[in-house]
Each structure stands twice: as C-alpha cells, then as structure tokens.
Amino acid sequence: MAKDNKKMVDAITSMDEDFAKWYTDIVKKAELIEYTSVKGCMVIRPYGYAIWENIQRILDGMFKETGHENVCMPMFIPESLLQKEKDHVEGFAPEVAWVTHGGSEKLEDRLCVRPTSETLFCEHYANIVHSYRDLPKLYNQWVSVVRWEKTTRPFLRSREFLWQEGHTIHATAEEAIEETERMLNVYARFCEESLAMPVIKGRKTDSDKFAGAEATYAIEALMHDGKALQAGTSHYFGDGFAKAFEIMYTDKENKKVYPHQTSWGVTTRLIGAVIMTHGDDNGLVLPPAVAPIQAVIVPIQQFKEGVLEKARELEATLKAAGIRVKVDDSDNSPGWKFAEYEMKGVPVRIEVGPKDIEQNQCVIVTRHNREKSFVSLEGIEAAVEGKLREVHDGLYKAALENRERRTYACTSMDEISDVLQKNGDGFIKAMWCGEEECEDKVKEATGVGSRCIPFEQEKLSEVCVCCGKPAKCMVYFGKAY
Amino acid sequence: MAKDNKKMVDAITSMDEDFAKWYTDIVKKAELIEYTSVKGCMVIRPYGYAIWENIQRILDGMFKETGHENVCMPMFIPESLLQKEKDHVEGFAPEVAWVTHGGSEKLEDRLCVRPTSETLFCEHYANIVHSYRDLPKLYNQWVSVVRWEKTTRPFLRSREFLWQEGHTIHATAEEAIEETERMLNVYARFCEESLAMPVIKGRKTDSDKFAGAEATYAIEALMHDGKALQAGTSHYFGDGFAKAFEIMYTDKENKKVYPHQTSWGVTTRLIGAVIMTHGDDNGLVLPPAVAPIQAVIVPIQQFKEGVLEKARELEATLKAAGIRVKVDDSDNSPGWKFAEYEMKGVPVRIEVGPKDIEQNQCVIVTRHNREKSFVSLEGIEAAVEGKLREVHDGLYKAALENRERRTYACTSMDEISDVLQKNGDGFIKAMWCGEEECEDKVKEATGVGSRCIPFEQEKLSEVCVCCGKPAKCMVYFGKAY
Numbered sequence: 018m019a020k021d022n023k024k025m026v027d028a029i030t031s032m033d034e035d036f037a038k039w040y041t042d043i044v045k046k047a048e049l050i051e052y053t054s055v056k057g058c059m060v061i062r063p064y065g066y067a068i069w070e071n072i073q074r075i076l077d078g079m080f081k082e083t084g085h086e087n088v089c090m091p092m093f094i095p096e097s098l099l100q101k102e103k104d105h106v107e108g109f110a111p112e113v114a115w116v117t118h119g120g121s122e123k124l125e126d127r128l129c130v131r132p133t134s135e136t137l138f139c140e141h142y143a144n145i146v147h148s149y150r151d152l153p154k155l156y157n158q159w160v161s162v163v164r165w166e167k168t169t170r171p172f173l174r175s176r177e178f179l180w181q182e183g184h185t186i187h188a189t190a191e192e193a194i195e196e197t198e199r200m201l202n203v204y205a206r207f208c209e210e211s212l213a214m215p216v217i218k219g220r221k222t223d224s225d226k227f228a229g230a231e232a233t234y235a236i237e238a239l240m241h242d243g244k245a246l247q248a249g250t251s252h253y254f255g256d257g258f259a260k261a262f263e264i265m266y267t268d269k270e271n272k273k274v275y276p277h278q279t280s281w282g283v284t285t286r287l288i289g290a291v292i293m294t295h296g297d298d299n300g301l302v303l304p305p306a307v308a309p310i311q312a313v314i315v316p317i318q319q320f321k322e323g324v325l326e327k328a329r330e331l332e333a334t335l336k337a338a339g340i341r342v343k344v345d346d347s348d349n350s351p352g353w354k355f356a357e358y359e360m361k362g363v364p365v366r367i368e369v370g371p372k373d374i375e376q377n378q379c380v381i382v383t384r385h386n387r388e389k390s391f392v393s394l395e396g397i398e399a400a401v402e403g404k405l406r407e408v409h410d411g412l413y414k415a416a417l418e419n420r421e422r423r424t425y426a427c428t429s430m431d432e433i434s435d436v437l438q439k440n441g442d443g444f445i446k447a448m449w450c451g452e453e454e455c456e457d458k459v460k461e462a463t464g465v466g467s468r469c470i471p472f473e474q475e476k477l478s479e480v481c482v483c484c485g486k487p488a489k490c491m492v493y494f495g496k497a498y
Numbered sequence: 499m500a501k502d503n504k505k506m507v508d509a510i511t512s513m514d515e516d517f518a519k520w521y522t523d524i525v526k527k528a529e530l531i532e533y534t535s536v537k538g539c540m541v542i543r544p545y546g547y548a549i550w551e552n553i554q555r556i557l558d559g560m561f562k563e564t565g566h567e568n569v570c571m572p573m574f575i576p577e578s579l580l581q582k583e584k585d586h587v588e589g590f591a592p593e594v595a596w597v598t599h600g601g602s603e604k605l606e607d608r609l610c611v612r613p614t615s616e617t618l619f620c621e622h623y624a625n626i627v628h629s630y631r632d633l634p635k636l637y638n639q640w641v642s643v644v645r646w647e648k649t650t651r652p653f654l655r656s657r658e659f660l661w662q663e664g665h666t667i668h669a670t671a672e673e674a675i676e677e678t679e680r681m682l683n684v685y686a687r688f689c690e691e692s693l694a695m696p697v698i699k700g701r702k703t704d705s706d707k708f709a710g711a712e713a714t715y716a717i718e719a720l721m722h723d724g725k726a727l728q729a730g731t732s733h734y735f736g737d738g739f740a741k742a743f744e745i746m747y748t749d750k751e752n753k754k755v756y757p758h759q760t761s762w763g764v765t766t767r768l769i770g771a772v773i774m775t776h777g778d779d780n781g782l783v784l785p786p787a788v789a790p791i792q793a794v795i796v797p798i799q800q801f802k803e804g805v806l807e808k809a810r811e812l813e814a815t816l817k818a819a820g821i822r823v824k825v826d827d828s829d830n831s832p833g834w835k836f837a838e839y840e841m842k843g844v845p846v847r848i849e850v851g852p853k854d855i856e857q858n859q860c861v862i863v864t865r866h867n868r869e870k871s872f873v874s875l876e877g878i879e880a881a882v883e884g885k886l887r888e889v890h891d892g893l894y895k896a897a898l899e900n901r902e903r904r905t906y907a908c909t910s911m912d913e914i915s916d917v918l919q920k921n922g923d924g925f926i927k928a929m930w931c932g933e934e935e936c937e938d939k940v941k942e943a944t945g946v947g948s949r950c951i952p953f954e955q956e957k958l959s960e961v962c963v964c965c966g967k968p969a970k971c972m973v974y975f976g977k978a979y
Contacts, residue, residue, distance in 0.1 A: 051625055053618065054579055055609065058572035060622050063637070066568050087547050091539035091658055092573075092611075092642060093595075098535055114574075115599040116611065119646035119657075120592050128536065130573075130597065130611070137534065141541050144532055156544070160642075161573060165600035176600075177572055 029360075031298050036242040043292055044171045047301045047361050057169040057176035061285070064361065067309035068288055069179060073159060075211050075306065076181065076283070079203050085155040085183060090137040092160070093128035098136050102261040105135060108228020112165045114176075130163040135229065135254075135280055138184040139262035142276075148267050149188055152276060155196075157183040172289035173246075173498050180284035186276045188268070190255065193277035197253040200281040201234045204249035211306035212287065213412035214238050214294050215420060216248055217444075217493055219469030224453050227280075231255040237468045237493060239420040240293035243442030245468045245495035248290050251281035289498070294416050295385070301362030302385050304412055305405040311341040312401055313358045315351055317370025327374050331367065331397065338398035340405070359384060364408040365401060385411050420444065428478045433463040433494070444468070444495050448488035450481035456492075458483050465494040510841075512779050517723040524773055525652045528782045528842050538650040538657035542766070545842065548790035549769055550660060554640060556692050556787065557662065557764070560684050566636040566664060571618040573641070574609040579617050583742040586616060589709020593646045595657075611644040616710065616735075616761060619665040620743035623757075629748050630669055633757060636677075638664040653770035654727075654979050661765035667757045669749070671736065674758035678734040681762040682715045685730035692787035693768065694893035695719050695775050696901060697729055698925075698974055700950030705934050708761075712736040718949045718974060720901040721774035724923030726949050726976035729771050732762035770979070775897050776866070782843030783866050785893055786886040792822040793882055794839045796832055798851025808855050812848065812878065819879035821886070840865060845889040846882060866892050901925065909959045914944040914975070925949070925976050929969035931962035937973075939964050946975040 029042035044050050049065030061069065077087070093116060100106045113129035131137070138156065146152060159181045169175045183200060187193040201218055208214045216236035226233045230252040238248045256275035259265070265273045295302040305311050312335060316328040328344045335342040345354050351368070358366055368380040373391075381400070382389045385408055392400045423443030425436045433445050445465050449455060459482065460466045470490050481488045510523035525531050530546030542550065558568070574597060581587045594610035612618070619637065627633060640662045650656045664681060668674040682699055689695045697717035707714045711733040719729045737756035740746070746754045776783040786792050793816060797809040809825045816823040826835050832849070839847055849861040854872075862881070863870045866889055873881045904924030906917045914926050926946050930936060940963065941947045951971050962969045 051622060053572055054576055054621060055572040055574050055618075058574060060572070060618075061570040063567035063569055066570055069570075070568065086544035087551065088544055089542040089547055089550075089642075089660065091534055091536040091541070092644070093536045093539060093658070095535055111601050113601065114597045114609075116595045117598045118596040120594065122646075128595075137536075137541075140535060141532060161570075163573070165603075177574070179570065 029298065029300065032241065032296070039296075039298070040289075040292060041171065043296055043301055049288065049301075050171045057166060059171055059175060061179075064309060065288065068291070068303070068307050069285055071307040071309065072211070072287060073181075076203075076207055077159070079207060080157050080181075080183065083155075083199060083203065085157045085185075088156045088158055089160070090131070090134050090141070090158060092131055094131055094134075094136055096127045096129065098140060099129060101136060101139075102229050102258055105229035105258075109133065109164075114163050114165055131160075132162055132164045133280075133282075134158070134160075134162075134182055135184065135258060136262075138280075139258050139264060139278075142186050142278075143262050143264045146186060146264055146266050146276060149269055152266060153185055153187045153192065153196075155183075155185045157181055170289075172285050172292070178284050178286070180282050183279070183281045185279045186259075186264070187278070188266070188276060190277045193255075193279050194253055197232070197234060197251045197279045197281070200279070201236065201249070201251040204251070204281070204283060205236050208236060208238065208248055208287075209413065211304065212291055212294070213304040213306075213409050213416060214248070214290060215413065215417045217469060217471050218473075219471040219493065221250075221469055222453070222456055222467045222492070224456060225467065227252045229254060229257060231257065235469050237495075238290055238294065239423060239444055239495070240290070240498065241296070241419060242293065243423045243440075243496075244498055245444065245493075246286070246290050246293070246498045247468070248287060249281070249283040252279060254278040254280070293498075295412050296362070299356075300360030302412065303362035303364060305364045305409050308362065308364050309341065310343045310358075310361070310363045311405055312343075312365040312367055313354075313363045314342065314344040314367045314369060315354045315358075316344065316346060317351055317368055317373070319346060321371045323374060324369065324371060328369055331369060331379070331394070335398060335401055338402070340398070340401055365404050367401070383408050383411070385415070426475075426477050428482060430459070430462055430483060433459070433465065433482070437463060437465070442496050444493050446475065446477060446491055446493060447482035448476075448478050448480060449490060449492045450484055450486045451489040452481075452484070455481055455483035459494060463494075465496055468493040468495045468497065510779065510781065513722065513777070520777075520779070521770075521773060522652065524777055524782055530769065530782075531652045538647060540652055540656060542660070545790060546769065549772070549784070549788050550766060552788040552790065553692070553768055554662075557684075557688055558640070560688060561638050561662075561664065564636075564680060564684065566638045566666075569637045569639055570641070571612070571615050571622070571639060573612055575612055575615075575617055577608045577610065579621060580610060582617060582620075583710050583739055586710035586739075590614065590645075595644050595646055612641075613643055613645045614761075614763075615639070615641075615643075615663055616665065616739060617743075619761075620739050620745060620759075623667050623759075624743050624745045627667060627745055627747050627757060630750055633747060634666055634668045634673065634677075636664075636666045638662055651770075653766050653773070659765050659767070661763050664760070664762045666760045667740075667745070668759070669747070669757060671758045674736075674760050675734055678713070678715060678732045678760045678762070681760070682717065682730070682732040685732070685762070685764060686717050689717060689719065689729055689768075690894065692785065693772055693775075694785040694787075694890050694897060695729070695771060696894065696898045698950060698952050699954075700952035700974065702731075702950055703934070703937055703948045703973070705937060706948065708733045710735060710738060712738065716950050718976075719771055719775065720904060720925055720976070721771070721979065722777070722900060723774070724904045724921075724977075725979055726925065726974075727767070727771050727774070727979045728949070729768060730762070730764040733760060735759040735761070774979075776893050777843070780837075781841030783893065784843035784845060786845045786890050789843065789845050790822065791824045791839075791842070791844045792886055793824075793846040793848055794835075794844045795823065795825045795848045795850060796835045796839075797825065797827060798832055798849055798854070800827060802852045804855060805850065805852060809850055812850060812860070812875070816879060816882055819883070821879070821882055846885050848882070864889050864892070866896070907956075907958050909963060911940070911943055911964060914940070914946065914963070918944060918946070923977050925974050927956065927958060927972055927974060928963035929957075929959050929961060930971060930973045931965055931967045932970040933962075933965070936962055936964035940975060944975075946977055949974040949976045949978065
C-alpha cells in the first residue's frame with residue numbers, strides 16, 4: 018500500500034514547492050477538468066460537474082426557501098441594450114465576445130454573449146412591472162457567462178464560467194438593501210455549512226464596486242497559500258438601472274415611482290476555493306456536503322468468498338441512509354484504490370476484508386487526517402454519518418486556524434511589508450481614511466489590495482495606516498486570486 | 499364565477515378559430531414566456547421554467563439510472579474544429595452564430611456558438627479514450643444551443659433553446675446501436691409516463707437524418723390540430739466521427755480500432771408539445787408529473803373564521819405527502835382564481851369554504867374535464883393523489899384517441915389528398931419503396947412529409963403509395979412543426 022500511495026503522491030507537485038502547479042495538477046489528476054482547443058474554456062468532467070451539481074442543489078434550495086424563482090434569459094445582449102446604463106457598459110464592454118454574423122448574414126446590431134444579465138433583466142422588468150402589486154420580483158438563473166479574460170486558470174478565471182445570477186426588484190430602497198444583505202448571508206452560510214470554508218463578510222471599497230452598483234458586498238475567503246479569494250458578491254443598485262431602463266411602477270398612492278434593484282452571484286470559482294482551502298499533497302479533500310462520493314468502500318481480498326457480498330450489503334445500507342456511496346470492485350489493488358480516492362478527496366474510506374467480516378466490523382479512514390478506526394457493522398450508518406460530520410468539522414476548523422494564523426493587524430506601512438516578508442501572504446487588517454489614493458498607495462508599496470470593509474469592525478488605531486489622517490474604518494487587505 | 503371565467507376565456511383565441519394564435523395566447527397569458535429585444539430569443543418566465551425544471555429532474559434521474567454522467571463543454575466551437583466532419587459542418591455551418599471579436603481583438607479562428615456539441619465531445623474523447631478500459635463513456639449535458647432560424651415560435655423553434663445532449667462512445671457498433679435504442683425508449687417512456695403524450699417510435703428516412711449520422715431515430719407525437727411534432731431524437735454515428743477526429747482505442751487483443759458513437763437530445767420544445775397536446779380554450783392543461791403546482795387550494799369566503807386556517811392545514815397535509823400545492827389567499831375573487839388556475843393548467847383545484855368545513859369535506863375539480871366531486875378531508879392526500887392519476891390517465895387517453903382518430907391508412911396518392919381535405923391534418927400511414935424521389939413526390943402532391951418509419955410495421959399493401967413498385971416499409975407522413 019505504501020508503495021502504491023507513493024506513486025500517486027509523486028504524481029502531483031507538493032503545494033509548498035509550487036502552489037500554482039499543485040493546483041493545476043489536482044484539477045487534472047482528480048479529473049475535474051480537461052483543456053480544450055477553445056482558448057480559456059474548459060471541459061468540466063463528470064467528477065467536477067458532480068461537485069457543481071451538489072453546490073447547485075443546495076444553493077437552489079436556499080434560494081427557493083427565501084422566495085426566489087428561477088427563470089432563463091437569452092444568452093445574447095444587443096449592443097444597444099448593453100449601452101443603456103453608462104457605468105455598466107464601461108465596465109463590461111471591453112471584455113465581451115461579439116457575435117457579428119448569424120449564418121451568412123451580417124447583424125445590424127451586434128450581439129454580445131452575456132457577461133452578466135442586468136440589462137436583460139431590466140428590459141424584462143420594464144415589461145412586467147407596472148404596479149406595487151407586481152413587486153417584488155425575486156428571480157435567479159443558472160447559466161454560463163463569458164468574459165474575455167487575458168490570462169485564465171481552471172475554475173478561478175476562465176472565459177466562460179458557470180454561475181447563478183440573482184436579480185431582484187423591490188418597491189423600496191430598504192427592501193432592496195435587506196435583500197442584498199440576506200443573499201450575502203445565504204452565501205456565507207452556504208460556504209460555512211456546505212463547503213466548510215469560513216468567510217469574511219464585508220463591503221467592497223468604491224474602487225472595487227460592480228459596474229453600475231451603488232454598493233457591492235462580498236464574502237472573502239483565505240486560501241491555503243495565504244491568498245484571498247472573493248467567493249461571492251451581492252450588489253445593491255439603488256434606482257440607477259430603473260432610471261436607465263425606464264422601469265416605473267404605480268405605488269399605493271397612485272404615484273409613478275422608480276423601484277430598487279439588486280443582483281448577486283456565485284460561480285464555479287467555488288470549486289477552486291474548495292480545492293485551495295482543503296486540498297493537500299495527496300490531492301483533493303472534499304467537504305462531505307458537496308462530495309460526489311461521500312464514502313468509498315474498498316473490499317480487501319475481494320475474491321475471497323463473502324467479501325464482495327458484504328461490501329454490496331454495506332453499500333445498500335449506507336445508500337438507504339442517504340449517503341452517497343460507491344464500492345470499487347475493479348481489478349486494481351487496494352493500495353491503488355486508496356491513493357485514487359485520496360486524490361479524488363472522498364471524505365470517508367471504508368475497508369472491509371475477510372478478517373473484518375469475521376469480527377463484524379470494518380475499517381474507516383477519514384481523508385483529511387488519515388485517521389483509522391475499527392467500527393462495528395452494527396449501526397454502521399450512524400457511524401459513517403458521524404465520520405462525515407467529523408470530516409466537515411475538521412476541515413472547517415483547519416481552514417479557520419489557517420486564516421487566523423495568517424491574519425495580521427498592522428498599524429503602519431512598514432509593519433505590513435515586514436509581516437508579509439516574514440510570514441508570506443495573508444490577510445492584513447489595517448485602518449483606512451476612506452480615500453482611494455491611500456488604498457492605491459498600500460497596494461503599490463506592499464502588494465496587497467483592499468479586499469473588503471468587514472461588517473465586524475475593530476479599532477486598531479485612530480488613524481489611516483497610509484496617510485495618518487483620521488481613520489474611517491478597518492479594511493482587510495490581501496493578494497487576490 | 500361564470501362572468502369572471504368568461505372574461506379570461508374571452509382573453510384567448512379559440513383553438514378552432516386560429517390554432518397558432520391560440521398557442522401564442524397561451525404561452526403569453528399563462529406567463530410561460532415573454533418576448534425580448536433579442537430577435538428569435540425569449541425569456542422563459544418562472545412558471546414556464548418550473549415546467550422545464552420538472553422535465554429536467556425526471557429525465558436526469560432516468561439518465562443517471564441508465565449509467566449516464568453529466569459534464570459541461572464550452573459553448574464555443576472553433577471554426578476549424580467544426581469543419582472536421584464533412585457532413586456535419588455542411589448541415590450546421592449555414593445556421594450558426596459567429597463570434598468574431600473578443601473585447602476589441604479580432605479572433606484569428608472564428609468561434610461559433612454551439613448548435614450541437616458532437617465536435618467538442620469528439621475532441622474530448624480523443625484526449626481521454628485510449629484503451630478498451632476507458633469505454634464506454636456515457637455523457638450528457640444540460641445547456642442551451644443556438645441555431646440561426648429565420649422564423650421562430652416560442653418553444654417550438656427559437657434561435658436559442660434549452661436542451662440536453664447525450665453523447666456516448668462505445669467499443670462496438672452493437673453497443674452503440676443498443677444505446678441509441680435505449681435512449682429512444684427512455685424518451686418514449688418519459689413522454690408517456692410524465693407528459694401523458696403517446697408517441698410513435700421509428701427511424702427517420704435518409705433525407706431526414708442528422709448531419710453526420712448513420713441512422714436517426716425519433717419519437718413523433720400528434721398535436722391537437724393534427725400536425726406532427728418531433729419530440730426527441732437519438733442518433734447512431736457508427737465510427738464516422740471517430741475517424742474524422744482520430745479517436746482510437748487499444749482493444750483486448752492489443753489492436754488499435756475505432757470506437758462507435760451516439761448522440762440524443764430533447765429540448766424545451768417538449769413544453770410546446772405539452773401545450774398543443776393537452777391545452778384547451780380555457781388555457782394550458784398540465785400533466786401532473788411536470789406541473790409546477792399540482793393542486794391549488796382556493797378558500798371560499800376566506801375572511802370567515804377558520805377558512806384560511808383550514809386551507810393552510812390542508813396545504814401542510816398535502817405538502818407532507820409530496821404534492822406540489824399552493825393556497826391562493828390573495829384578494830381576488832374565487833371566480834377570478836378559478837379562471838387563473840385553469841389558464842395555468844393546474845391539474846387539480848380544491849375549494850374549501852365554511853360549509854365544506856362544517857361537513858369535513860372539500861370540493862375537488864379536475865382541470866381536464868372540469869369534473870367536480872365532494873371529497874372527505876379524512877385521507878385527503880390519497881384522494882388528491884388519485885385525482886392526479888385520473889388527470890394523467892384522462893389526458894393520455896384523450897391524446898391517444900385524438901391521434902387514432904386522426905391517423906389514416908392510405909394506399910394511393912389520391913386517397914391521401916382526399917383524406918386530408920376531408921378531415922384536416924393528421925398522420926397518414928402509407929407504404930413506401932424506399933426512394934427519396936417518391937418521398938419528395940408525396941410531399942409535393944399532398945403536402946405531407948415523411949415523419950418516420952415506425953418500428954411497429956403494418957402491411958397496408960404490397961406496393962409504394964407513389965410509384966407502385968414493391969414497397970419496402972410503411973411510413974408515417976404528416977405536416978410537421
């Protein structure tokens with residue numbers, strides 16, 4: 018077994034040696050993606066897509082519980098429509114793919130492939146929202162969007178990516194702001210409860226706002242290498258889009274007024290976040306809630322009488338308990354299988370051989386810490402469920418510890434530079450005066466950009482870390498994916 | 499109530515008066531779609547999309563049960579890749595949308611927005627299939643595709659439409675043919691069991707084959723107006739694509755050989771089929787399996803004490819039994835609600851008012867035949883489930899009767915013309931020699947094209963309906979959507 022394991026371990030680069038290479042090794046060897054001849058786009062393979070299906074299923078349930086409905090907008094946006102909101106078009110036009118011909122016919126109005134769908138939702142809302150009785154509309158769609166990125170990396174930044182985009186429209190600013198916050202909280206809860214990934218909730222600085230938004234909120238996570246990753250965003254638009262698209266409704270006093278809007282999204286980037294939060298040098302480590310296979314059963318000496326039968330029996334028991342389970346009865350050696358499912362990040366491995374059967378037990382190994390225990394086959398469902406919770410809790414705890422260990426409160430520019438040089442990347446907490454100039458200077462001088470103004474504020478000092486003028490708030494800085 | 503109902507009924511065109519107008523009235527007034535400024539594309543609204551989500555959920559379960567896995571390919575295909583299979587590019591190139599620019603940069607190799615993804619799957623298979631151990635691959639994806647149609651109609655023919663496309667690759671021709679047939683059977687079973695829509699299974703004539711296929715199989719349904727609708731297709735490719743894309747594998751004898759492929763798909767067109775199979779002059783009629791709301795509870799005199807409470811109690815009971823149920827407690831009158839949910843095709847309506855509560859009963863009305871019955875609240879779940887089955891069976895029976903009534907066996911060209919003139923559109927069963935020339939002549943002379951060569955053959959005569967030479971098979975002819 019040791020030898021087999023070593024073979025697989027050798028096959029991927031160590032994360033300490035080259036984190037970027039470790040990452041791309043994993044996405045390939047765990048069979049999450051494959052490259053294509055379409056530059057910057059990828060095939061999401063069955064194992065990778067099954068993770069996304071689990072993410073979708075859980076999030077979609079949370080959206081529906083909070084009153085949202087799914088719709089589907091066209092994938093194209095006419096250039097004239099994209100141009101209706103000034104900031105929005107400035108933000109997105111430089112990075113869209115343009116359709117200029119349909120068949121052999123040249124189009125009069127070019128179409129872009131949606132980079133995001135605010136403009137389409139606004140056009141639709143202008144058609145269907147007339148009275149306060151029509152509000153709110155709480156819509157979402159699960160689609161792919163295209164942004165013509167120059168440098169790309171699987172899941173983290175690709176020209177086409179899968180996402181969901183929520184778009185809501187409300188009678189009042191208060192309701193819309195409440196929605197923006199509600200969905201940020203849904204995202205944070207999902208990341209913590211389903212991805213075992215702690216996140217910082219906060220507001221983006223003005224320089225980092227979504228094109229056309231009044232305020233952008235985000236959840237920020239810290240990856241294993243100390244770099245930050247924006248895991249989800251929620252935007253409050255005020256009535257800016259409503260004005261640009263002439264969406265008006267008649268309120269209860271029979272006056273024509275503008276409604277207020279939001280949008281919010283998470284993407285397949287979450288899969289990248291999972292890899293870089295929990296993975297190790299043996300491969301992927303998946304949080305149980307989104308793992309395509311939660312428990313793999315490896316029969317030991319599977320050609321001996323009764324072993325495969327017992328494995329199948331176990332599989333049926335666990336399946337009936339709602340656990341996603343698989344028996345690997347292939348010709349490969351147990352050692353090969355151990356390494357394979359470690360690479361694929363399966364949270365729990367169950368080994369069952371002739372000796373175990375004799376003693377009515379099996380061996381359970383948890384992926385994240387490789388702890389091994391002997392467990393009675395009596396009541397095995399509860400035992401496996403317990404192990405899955407253990408994996409989730411263990412992953413969350415380790416991720417939180419990593420983030421805490423790598424979060425530094427700094428009160429001067431020199432301190433930021435020193436801390437980063439000494440410890441490598443991480444979150445820097447520092448006070449800020451609110452001026453974009455200082456934000457830029459911090460980035461220039463130390464390499465870390467503002468990630469967000471966290472909702473949970475601390476007072477590290479009275480003055481801005483950069484200019485020394487009175488501070489307005491504490492900011493998280495970091496290097497970002 | 500009668501008055502309210504009339505108001506809604508007046509709002510849609512009668513199907514006997516103008517079937518096409520009746521259809522577009524329904525898709526708009528039942529809030530299935532809305533038009534957009536993107537020509538030939540539409541917004542699928544929450545109620546329409548919820549039907550698609552149900553179709554997806556059921557079909558996806560059937561695909562997974564038969565061993566298929568979901569993946570996601572890029573939405574773009576480089577022109578050079580599309581051109582690799584000669585017949586395929588000829589079939590699709592004239593109707594694709596071309597992306598020529600990414601941001602401000604002109605692309606060297608134009609990209610088309612996928613009209614179908616055989617070429618991308620082939621490129622991927624060439625990368626991952628090397629040995630007989632890698633076979634079969636049974637993949638599917640749920641995406642949208644684009645075909646630059648000249649005339650479009652919601653759900654039936656649009657420039658962008660949602661679909662699933664299965665793409666499989668097998669060691670032998672036999673296995674691939676078996677898969678092609680298996681998936682056609684899955685489609686037929688789904689149409690019958692979930693859409694209450696009987697279908698004819700058969701093979702397309704050569705002139706109607708998919709571009710690049712050796713054989714195309716289809717399921718054909720007959721709409722209320724006697725026109726035929728192709729509801730799903732399954733293609734057998736032989737090794738043609740494998741040769742064009744140089745996909746080879748090493749077999750058990752260590753020889754390099756070509757694998758065999760299939761593809762199969764159904765689209766949002768199925769929603770159009772449901773509308774035109776079951777709908778009536780009061781609106782949509784939905785088969786229970788895919789209805790977003792299976793039962794609507796309309797409280798009568800809802801402001802009287804206890805009525806809304808009882809309605810909510812009933813809702814909770816039915817929900818717990820797995821029935822998709824909704825209480826409409828809005829200010830609208832019961833009559834308005836009756837008409838509204840008839841328009842939306844909700845299979846079962848439950849009325850509950852003070853008198854019913856007194857007698858511990860409710861009124862149940864089934865949408866398809868407007869039959870009314872008094873049902874005890876004791877064991878109401880089973881009663882509603884029974885009513886839902888009744889609706890399904892009633893819809894299926896009516897659709898089958900419509901098809902049988904409108905299917906005509908003809909043995910001469912004159913008979914075809916006469917039958918169509920006398921009875922209007924329908925299926926014509928006739929013998930055929932197998933020559934494309936005769937197929938064309940039938941269409942020219944009588945207006946009906948070949949729909950399929952049904953698996954269930956009959957011998958109506960010895961000779962071709964057109965040329966009088968010996969017949970090879972019986973063909974279904976019809977006018978098609």
